Amino acid sequence: MKIGICSAGSQRLRVHRRYGRRLYQQERFEVGRTARDVEQAVLGALRGRG
Numbered sequence: 556m557k558i559g560i561c562s563a564g565s566q567r568l569r570v571h572r573r574y575g576r577r578l579y580q581q582e583r584f585e586v587g588r589t590a591r592d593v594e595q596a597v598l599g600a601l602r603g604r605g
Contacts, residue, residue, distance in 0.1 A: 558597055560590045 557576060561567035568578060584590040 558594060558601075560587070560594055 557571065559567075563583075572578075582590075582593065584593070
């Protein structure tokens with residue numbers, strides 16, 4: 556599993572697809588800080604389940 560942030564128009568998702576990764580869910584945010592806050596919350600929740 557890979558969780559991360561990329562800018563609109565970035566090649567990042569295309570590169571991940573090339574390596575066999577599949578997109579499960581995508582969210583769009585107006586502000587990058589909000590995207591980072593959500594990313595960190597998701598990662599924290601997943602670590603807590605470990």
